[in-house]
Amino acid sequence: MAAKGFFISKAVGVVGIILGAGAVATIIVLSVAYSQEKSKNVEVNPTTTTTTGVPVTTPALNEPWHQYRLPDSILPDSYEVTLWPRLTENSVGLYIFTGDSEVTFRCVKETDLILIHSNKLNLTVNGNSKLATLTAEDGSMPPAITDTWLEVRTQYLVVKLNGNLKVGQRYVLRTDFTGELADDLGGFYRSVYMEDGVEKVVATTQMQPTDARKAFPCFDEPAMKAIFNITLIHPRGTVGLSNGMDIETVNVTIDKMEVTRTKFAPTPKMSTYLLAFIVSDYDYIQAMEGDVSIRIFARRKAIAAGQGEYALNVTGPILKFFETYYNATYPLKKSDQIALPDFNAGAMENWGLITYRETALLYDPDVSSNGNKERIATIIAHELAHMWFGNLVTLKWWNDLWLNEGFASYVEYLGADYAEPAWGVKDLIVLGDVHRVFAVDALASSHPLSSKEEEIQRPEQISELFDAISYSKGASVLRMLSNFLSEDVFVIGLSTYLNQFAFSNTVYTDLWNHLQAAAEKTGTKLPATVHDIMNRWVLQMGFPVVSIDTATGTVTQQHFLLDPDSVVDRPSEFNYTWYVPITWQKNSVKGADFWLLEKSDLNNDLKTTSADQWVLANLNVAGYYRVKYDDANYARLQNQLTMAHELIPVINRAQLIDDAFNLARAKLVPTTLPLEMTKYLNNEREYMPWESALDNLDFFYLMFDRTEIYGLLQTYIMKQVEPLFNHYKDITADWTKVPERHTDQYNQVNALRMACSTGIEACTDLVTKWYGSWMNNTQNNPIHPNLRSVVYCSAIAAGGVKEWDHGWKMFKEATIAIEQDKLRAALACASQPWLLNRYLEYTLKPDMIQYLEYTLKPDMIRKQDATSTIVYIANNVVGQPLAWDFMRANWVYIFNEYGGGSFSFSNLINGVTKRFSTEFELKQLQQFKQDYADVGFGSGTLAVEQSIERTQANIKWVAENKVIVETWLKSAISP
Structure with a gap:
C-alpha cells in the first residue's frame, strides 16, 4: 500500500476481471458523476472570480472577509429556517438537503458589507446570481447588493452593498441553498443503520x-445569539425533531412529493452551535418531571x-438536582x-x-456492564449541566471553552x-480526570486553560481546544475552587452568575466576580481574591509539586515537569508559582488548612516528632498538585501501607502511588520508591x-514489553x-455472583485482566x-456483562483465527452498540499480526475507486469508530x-475523510505513538511530521x-x- 494516493485491493482486481470491462466502465462513469455532482453541490468558487464570472485581482489578505472573526457591525435577532x-x-x-433561510439582523455600526x-x-x-436578497424590515429600500461571493478559506458568504446600512x-x-447530507459526522449529516434487513437513514x-x-x-459565533424558528x-411516517416543541405538523405535497411539514416553537435566544x-x-418513551x-x-x-x-429514569432526578x-x-x-x-462525540x-x-x-442489563451504566449516568449529567452552564449562559468566544x-x-x-448515591x-x-490530565499537563508542550482570544481563530484551532486540558484540568481546578470556598459558597456565586447573565454571554472572569462576591457575603476568608488565586491556575500551564520536609516543616513548590530536562519556552507572568491550598493530616489527626503563597514557606505543624508519625497532604486530592x-516520611508511609x-x-x-511513579519519572525520587510502594498491593482489595x-x-x-525485562x-x-x-473467586462463589459494591465490580475486572495477562493458568482456563x-x-x-470486555480480550489473545472470527461474527450480528463496542475493542487483542493487519483494513471505508468492492462489502467499522479502533490495535504490543x-x-x-477538525485526531496520534522509546521511532515520528x-x-x-x-523523554527514561x-x-521476585 502506497503512502500517498489511491490503491486497489486484490478483491477489487479479481472481481473486476470476472465482471469485465463493462462493469469497470460503469464504475468510471459513476465516479465521474459523483465527483461532478459533489463539486456542484458542495464546492464553491474562489474569490478570484465574481458571481458574474468576471475575473478580478486577488487583493491583499487584509479585507474583512479574509479575517476569521465576524465584524461587530451587525447582530442577528432571529432566523426563519x-x-x-x-x-x-x-x-x-x-x-x-435543500432549504431556505431568512435572518433578521440589526445594524449597530454603519457598514456597506454583510x-x-x-x-x-x-x-x-430563484436563479439569482447574487446568492442572497436583502430587504428592510420596515419596508423601506435597503442598499442594493453589488456583488456576492463565497470566501472558501474563511467560510463566508460575502455581500457587498452600494451604500451603508442604517444604524438601528x-x-x-434571504438565502436558498442545497447541501450534501454527507456521512462526515459534521453539520447536517446522515447516519445509517439496518433494521429488519432494511437500511434506514x-x-x-x-x-x-x-x-x-x-x-x-x-x-x-457563540456570542451571536438569536431566536431560531425551524421548520422541517x-x-x-418519519419524525421531525428540533430544539423547540413541535407546534404544527401537517401533511403536504411539494413538487409532487407527499411529505410532512413540522414547525417548531421558537427557541430561546441561543448560539448557533446548540x-x-x-x-x-425512531420511536420514543416519555415521562414528566414537573412541567x-x-x-x-x-x-x-x-x-x-x-x-x-x-x-429515562435518571434524567428526571438529575434535571431536578441541577435546578436545585x-x-x-x-x-x-x-x-x-x-x-x-x-x-463523532460522546454526546452534544x-x-x-x-x-x-x-x-x-x-x-x-443483559449486555451492559456497571461501567456502561455509570458512563450513561455521568454523560447525561454532563449534558444536562450544560443546559444552564453553557446554553443559558454562554462564553463569548471559544478561548474560554x-x-x-x-x-x-x-x-x-x-x-x-445524586441519581446513584450507592456508587460513591x-x-x-x-x-x-485529575490523574488523567496530570500526565498531559506535566509536559512542556502543555498549554494554559484560557488562551488569548486572538490565538484562537480558525476552526481547526477551535477544535484543538476540545482536549484533556479543557475538560479534565478544567474539572480539577473548579473542584479545587469549590473545595476551598466550600460548596455552599460556590453555588451561591454560581446562582447569581447564571441569573445575571441568562440568555447572554460572558468571559470567565465574570464567574470570578460572582464567586468573590459570594465569599465576601458569607465571610469566607481567602489569602487573596478569587481572581488572583485562580488566574495562576488558568493563565499559566502546568501545576506544582509541593515538597514537604517533615524534619523542618519546610514546604516548597516548583513547576512539575515529567521530563525535567525539557525546555519550557512559554513565558508566565507568575513565574510558574501558584497559590496552593494545602490540606493535611498527621497519622489520623487532620491539621489546619493553610496556603502556600510563595516558592517556599515554613509550617511547624508539619514537623514529625516520633518514629511512627507520618504526614499526608492534599487530602482526597482536592488540590490540583502533586x-x-x-525520605523519612516516605519510609513511615510505606511502613503504614505494609502494616495497616x-x-x-x-x-x-x-x-501516593500515582505521585510516586510520576515523581520518579521526573527524577525527584528514585525509580525504586514507587515500585517498593506496590509491594503492599498483595493485601489491597480496594x-x-x-x-x-x-495505570x-x-x-x-509500554517501555519494556519488547525487551527481556518483560518476563x-x-x-x-x-x-x-x-x-x-483468589479474593474475587472467593467472594463471588467461584465467579457465580456479582460483587455488591460498585467499585468492587470494577476491581474484579482488574483482577481477571491482570491474572490472565500475566499467565495465571486458572484465569486463562476460566475465560477460554x-x-x-x-x-x-x-x-x-x-459471560456476565461486567466481565465481557476482559473475557473477550483474554480469550481472543489466547486463541487463534477461530476465536477471532467468532468475535467478528458476533460483532457484526450484535444489535446493541454497547456489545459491539466490547467486541470491537477485544478483536484488537489478537496475538497474530495477520489478523490485526486484516482488522486495520476494516477500519477505512473503501474509496470510490474501489466502488465495486464497496457495493459488495459495505463499511466494516463505522466512521465514528475508525480512529479508536486503530488505537485499540496500537495498544497491543503486536499491533x-x-x-x-x-x-x-x-x-x-x-x-481528508475525517476532516481537519476531527476531535479524535489527537487521540489517534497520541495513542499510536505512546509506546515509542527508541531513537529510530523518534526519527520516524519526526519524518511523519515533515512528510x-x-x-x-x-x-x-x-x-x-x-x-x-x-x-524523547521515554528514550532518556529507558536509558537511565x-x-x-x-x-x-x-x-522482588526472588524467594
Missing part, C-alpha cells in the same frame, strides 16, 4: 464548534427492548435525548434535543452521585489504589495480583472455557508497529509535538532506568 433532507439517494448517488458564515453550501435565490435599522437577508446534526454554517448561512420537511434538527424513523416533558428517542427495536428506560444546585428553573418545556448510530448538549452515541444513552466543558466535567459527578462516584473524578515528601494500609484514606492511597498502580505500571509495560515484570505483577484474583461455551452456543452467552505503518500510509485519506506538513494534522497538531516530546528496574524486579 426551512430544511428538507432527502433520505434516499438522487440519480448520481448523493444524499442532499459577512455571514456559509460552508459547503450551493447558494441560489433591521434588515432581512437518519438526518441529524452536530454543529459544535463551527459546523452550523454547513447547514444554513448563519452568524456562526420530511418523508411521511442547534439541532433530526429526521428519523418538563422528558423523551428518549432511539431505533424502534431499541425502544421496544427497553434500552431507553434507564436513561443552580437555584434556577430549567428554561425549556422539554428535554429530548436521542441515540444515534453514527456520532443541544438545547432541548441532546444527541448521544448509542453507547452513551442506551442500557440493557475550558470553563464550559471543565464545569460540566466536574458537576457530572455530582449529578450522577464522586471520588472517581481523581482517577478519571506532593513529595522527605486502611489507616490511610483510599483516595490518598491511590494518590479499586482506586489498584487502578492507580495498574502507572502500564508505562513500564520479570510479568512474574512480579502475577505475584501481586494472584491474591486479588466461558468463551468456548459461547462459541458452541451463540444464543446463550454465559502497535502495524498501526503506526497503517496510519502513516493512509494519513492523507484519514485526514505531511503540507497535508496538516488538524486538531492533532499539538499531539504531534507532544508525541515527539514524550518519545532499564538496569535499575531489572535489578529491582529480580530482587
Whole structure:
C-alpha cells in the first residue's frame, strides 16, 4: 500500500476481471458523476472570480472577509429556517438537503458589507446570481447588493452593498441553498443503520464548534445569539425533531412529493452551535418531571427492548438536582435525548434535543456492564449541566471553552452521585480526570486553560481546544475552587452568575466576580481574591509539586515537569508559582488548612516528632498538585501501607502511588520508591489504589514489553495480583455472583485482566472455557456483562483465527452498540499480526475507486469508530508497529475523510505513538511530521509535538532506568 494516493485491493482486481470491462466502465462513469455532482453541490468558487464570472485581482489578505472573526457591525435577532433532507439517494448517488433561510439582523455600526458564515453550501435565490436578497424590515429600500461571493478559506458568504446600512435599522437577508447530507459526522449529516434487513437513514446534526454554517448561512459565533424558528420537511411516517416543541405538523405535497411539514416553537435566544434538527424513523418513551416533558428517542427495536428506560429514569432526578444546585428553573418545556448510530462525540448538549452515541444513552442489563451504566449516568449529567452552564449562559468566544466543558466535567459527578448515591462516584473524578490530565499537563508542550482570544481563530484551532486540558484540568481546578470556598459558597456565586447573565454571554472572569462576591457575603476568608488565586491556575500551564520536609516543616513548590530536562519556552507572568491550598493530616489527626503563597514557606505543624508519625497532604486530592515528601516520611508511609494500609484514606492511597511513579519519572525520587510502594498491593482489595498502580505500571509495560525485562515484570505483577484474583473467586462463589459494591465490580475486572495477562493458568482456563461455551452456543452467552470486555480480550489473545472470527461474527450480528463496542475493542487483542493487519483494513471505508468492492462489502467499522479502533490495535504490543505503518500510509485519506477538525485526531496520534522509546521511532515520528506538513494534522497538531516530546523523554527514561528496574524486579521476585 502506497503512502500517498489511491490503491486497489486484490478483491477489487479479481472481481473486476470476472465482471469485465463493462462493469469497470460503469464504475468510471459513476465516479465521474459523483465527483461532478459533489463539486456542484458542495464546492464553491474562489474569490478570484465574481458571481458574474468576471475575473478580478486577488487583493491583499487584509479585507474583512479574509479575517476569521465576524465584524461587530451587525447582530442577528432571529432566523426563519426551512430544511428538507432527502433520505434516499438522487440519480448520481448523493444524499442532499435543500432549504431556505431568512435572518433578521440589526445594524449597530454603519457598514456597506454583510459577512455571514456559509460552508459547503450551493447558494441560489430563484436563479439569482447574487446568492442572497436583502430587504428592510420596515419596508423601506435597503442598499442594493453589488456583488456576492463565497470566501472558501474563511467560510463566508460575502455581500457587498452600494451604500451603508442604517444604524438601528433591521434588515432581512434571504438565502436558498442545497447541501450534501454527507456521512462526515459534521453539520447536517446522515447516519445509517439496518433494521429488519432494511437500511434506514437518519438526518441529524452536530454543529459544535463551527459546523452550523454547513447547514444554513448563519452568524456562526457563540456570542451571536438569536431566536431560531425551524421548520422541517420530511418523508411521511418519519419524525421531525428540533430544539423547540413541535407546534404544527401537517401533511403536504411539494413538487409532487407527499411529505410532512413540522414547525417548531421558537427557541430561546441561543448560539448557533446548540442547534439541532433530526429526521428519523425512531420511536420514543416519555415521562414528566414537573412541567418538563422528558423523551428518549432511539431505533424502534431499541425502544421496544427497553434500552431507553434507564436513561429515562435518571434524567428526571438529575434535571431536578441541577435546578436545585443552580437555584434556577430549567428554561425549556422539554428535554429530548436521542441515540444515534453514527456520532463523532460522546454526546452534544443541544438545547432541548441532546444527541448521544448509542453507547452513551442506551442500557440493557443483559449486555451492559456497571461501567456502561455509570458512563450513561455521568454523560447525561454532563449534558444536562450544560443546559444552564453553557446554553443559558454562554462564553463569548471559544478561548474560554475550558470553563464550559471543565464545569460540566466536574458537576457530572455530582449529578450522577445524586441519581446513584450507592456508587460513591464522586471520588472517581481523581482517577478519571485529575490523574488523567496530570500526565498531559506535566509536559512542556502543555498549554494554559484560557488562551488569548486572538490565538484562537480558525476552526481547526477551535477544535484543538476540545482536549484533556479543557475538560479534565478544567474539572480539577473548579473542584479545587469549590473545595476551598466550600460548596455552599460556590453555588451561591454560581446562582447569581447564571441569573445575571441568562440568555447572554460572558468571559470567565465574570464567574470570578460572582464567586468573590459570594465569599465576601458569607465571610469566607481567602489569602487573596478569587481572581488572583485562580488566574495562576488558568493563565499559566502546568501545576506544582509541593515538597514537604517533615524534619523542618519546610514546604516548597516548583513547576512539575515529567521530563525535567525539557525546555519550557512559554513565558508566565507568575513565574510558574501558584497559590496552593494545602490540606493535611498527621497519622489520623487532620491539621489546619493553610496556603502556600510563595516558592517556599515554613509550617511547624508539619514537623514529625516520633518514629511512627507520618504526614499526608492534599487530602482526597482536592488540590490540583502533586506532593513529595522527605525520605523519612516516605519510609513511615510505606511502613503504614505494609502494616495497616486502611489507616490511610483510599483516595490518598491511590494518590501516593500515582505521585510516586510520576515523581520518579521526573527524577525527584528514585525509580525504586514507587515500585517498593506496590509491594503492599498483595493485601489491597480496594479499586482506586489498584487502578492507580495498574495505570502507572502500564508505562513500564509500554517501555519494556519488547525487551527481556518483560518476563520479570510479568512474574512480579502475577505475584501481586494472584491474591486479588483468589479474593474475587472467593467472594463471588467461584465467579457465580456479582460483587455488591460498585467499585468492587470494577476491581474484579482488574483482577481477571491482570491474572490472565500475566499467565495465571486458572484465569486463562476460566475465560477460554466461558468463551468456548459461547462459541458452541451463540444464543446463550454465559459471560456476565461486567466481565465481557476482559473475557473477550483474554480469550481472543489466547486463541487463534477461530476465536477471532467468532468475535467478528458476533460483532457484526450484535444489535446493541454497547456489545459491539466490547467486541470491537477485544478483536484488537489478537496475538497474530495477520489478523490485526486484516482488522486495520476494516477500519477505512473503501474509496470510490474501489466502488465495486464497496457495493459488495459495505463499511466494516463505522466512521465514528475508525480512529479508536486503530488505537485499540496500537495498544497491543503486536499491533502497535502495524498501526503506526497503517496510519502513516493512509494519513492523507484519514485526514481528508475525517476532516481537519476531527476531535479524535489527537487521540489517534497520541495513542499510536505512546509506546515509542527508541531513537529510530523518534526519527520516524519526526519524518511523519515533515512528510505531511503540507497535508496538516488538524486538531492533532499539538499531539504531534507532544508525541515527539514524550518519545524523547521515554528514550532518556529507558536509558537511565532499564538496569535499575531489572535489578529491582529480580530482587522482588526472588524467594
